[in-house]
Amino acid sequence: MSTTPMFPSNLLPNEASPEWMNKGDNAWQLTAATLVGLQSVPGLVILYGSIVKKKWAVNSAFMALYAFAAVLICWVGWGYRMSFGESLVFFWGRPAVALDQKFLLEKAFVGMYPTATMVFFQFVFAAITLILIAGALLGRMNIYAWMLFVPLWLTFSYTIGAFSVWCPTGWLAKAGVIDYSGGYVIHLSSGVAGFTAAYWVGPRASADRENFPPNNIILMLAGAGLLWMGWTGFNGGDPYVVSIDASLAVLNTHVCAATSLLVWLFLDIIFFGKPSVIGAVQGMITGLVCITPAAGVVQGWAAILMGVMSGSIPWFSMMVLHKKIALLKQVDDTMAVFHTHAVAGSLGGILTGIFAEPKLNRLFYQVDDWEKYIGLAYGLNSGRTSAGFHQMGVQLGGILFIIVLNIVTTSLICLFIRLIMPLRLSDKELEVGDDVVHGEEAYSLWGDGEIFDNTKHYTEHNTAFDLEDGSSSMKKTATEVQLT
Template sequence: MELRLMKIAAPAGLCGALLPALPALAADAPAPAAAGANTAWILIASALVLFMTLPGLALFYGGLVRARNVLSVLMNCFAICCIASLIWVTFGYSLAFDAGNPWIGTLSKAFFANLTTPTATGLPENVFALFQMTFAIITPALIIGAFPERAPFAFVVVFSAIWLVLVYIPAAHWLWGGGWLAAMGALDFAGGIVVHTTAGVSALVAAIMIGKRRGFPHELIPPHSPAMTMAGAGILWVGWFGFNGGSALAADASAANAIIATHVAASAGALTWTAIEWLKLGKPTSVGLVTGCVAGLATITPAAGYVGPGGAIVIGTLGGIVCFYAVMLVKHRLLIDDSLDVFAVHGVGGMLGSLLLSVFALPQLGGNGLAEGMTVLSQLGVQALAVGVTGLWSGVFTWGIVKLINVGIERRVSAEVEYEGLDLTTHGERAYEIG
């Protein structure tokens, strides 16, 4: 079998292009000198990305909800990790990354069978599959931030499993597994489209269908622990080095470039958001600072391997501005209770960054260039198509999945359960002793 690695920083002018098919190493073939370093780095990056979900995202989201729902958020993240891992190993990876056809892969690598070791990087395919598993874990976990405190545990688990199969896996194949969008020259270094666009659009649709929390928007629903949220955001920031830096699939200068771009974009996004909040609301808040940081991180993700530090700072700054006003639009104008701003931060940020890379992914800016044969305008057109199609696919299938599940599982808890909190009513436990 052959492995096609889509997520790799290619030479100038060839970023995002598919690597040539690489035969398996013969038993007596010497490994490339860098094989050990590359393998070690991707194993570390895999741990970092998993660390983003557990405990990073769990704590980030957990601090933003009320005290009576903290455990439910942590439970959701842990359960999604477990079910996504099993799906990925049994058939998800094969459908996403085995050659197949332009729309979906085959099942020849189900249960991680028939994996190979490419000679170009010396990276064993099971290491690559492990790294990709961590992306499959965090993506559906992002979505639950749109409807915490009101969706039943059973609904969350079943929704996440079906969504992973029908939305995430096809999108991953289209862009990273040799699918039709990759063939057109669409670029997505680390998940602006595959991760953030799919999760963001799906979160918006699910939030609308599940409905608002009791009291929204007339009652103030403050986070119960901004300190917990800041701790989670710090873990996310560090873990994002593995998310974006690991997507170079090598321990080299391209990984370092992606990490530098990630770091400065996060810094720019955090400070930009805080400045706007300070000017508009009169106070800089901890939640605003870390939300801006995540906005910068989401916006740079699709472009991290294609731009230099200057472009990354601009992208992070624009991410902070656009995502801030997206939150205002969704929550205060449209009155949609996307509780933890998944669409406005992750969705809008990922889509914005996917378009902006067309402008900033130029060799003279320190990046690796556009896809082969592309101009800025043609690349922008392909990126817009990829964002639009993936967003539409995500929204339509999310609507269908919620409708399907609701036949057998209520998508929302009763008013009494919501009032008492999901921790005690669903799990029989409390995060904190009260009274």
């Protein structure tokens, strides 16, 4: 009697489904990538377009949409292989295209599915990093400068961080830094780069900086919800397989985010007397960011502790230290990405160095030298004190590298762009917003769904509108017309 296992015909290998490909892993990886993509489009497109003043809704949403498209073309053109390909130097990969079917249909470096799946999965991470940087620049960056910034920063900053930390031949990967899903490569990078770019671009108009109310909080929550739920793919996809570790990572992610949200919310109530909805969203984000480098390598109780700290330490840096440190007050970081991503990302990297559990690291990395990955707490408990302190040193070294890398590269990129065009919109453009920048406005608020035509083109034919008089003059004239 034959002992050969019998498979349904749709599971038998063929040319389109080679023997080395795991259909389940491939299906999950494509699903996880799509979930991460939805965090950006439409997630952050909606969140950005809703959390700013109405006059900046179109511009803010478009910065995110443009970055998503531009990153993809750069990614398949050269970015992927600079991040995960052959070494050019010890911290950077060699540029090459990822468009040829021979390359895309072969096994990815993890061996479970085609390289095309890995290219797409890693693209959505690269894209969201640029979109997070945009959060620091909303409401004043020259859109043409942003269009140039995106490919330059992806090429000369993101690829270095990704290769160093995530590529098996990268120097920080070899050193043993634990960055489960992007606490360093994505969140710390975007927080530092966003803050640095905000310094070079300059602040919003004074009126906007002093009063910048969201134009639609309910829609903002819809964007935030897509961001939160999309994190299932963000952290659940990074084992690169359908594994028990992926399940743990997903649960830890949501537990930490919920804890962080509640802690931030209660701190707002205690110190400011009201539960801030925007504050709750900030707490949600800091929890998601903090757990990201640790998601699949810490236990559930550690995820709770990390949520407590991610809901309180970034809250303190944003609500207290921000008002006392001159540099933080000087730089106009629109979405506070320094606090929600740089501070929370660094915190997550440090706490990973404390709470990383050896068995979970073995499940995640599946390499022979897995024992080098051990949190300080477990090193002290098991008598491997030097190994625990070494891991903490590697985590801190990785943080320092990412900070220096992004300050230097982002500054050089901004200075280069400034030689070609202004980084910041003109005062007149800052005063009017979307209408003068894009010739479009977010909402139709006049008559039967028709927008009242107060564009620059209209002013050429109607002297009732004089943009030189400022927005208050425009509002007065609009009111007079409506009453008439």
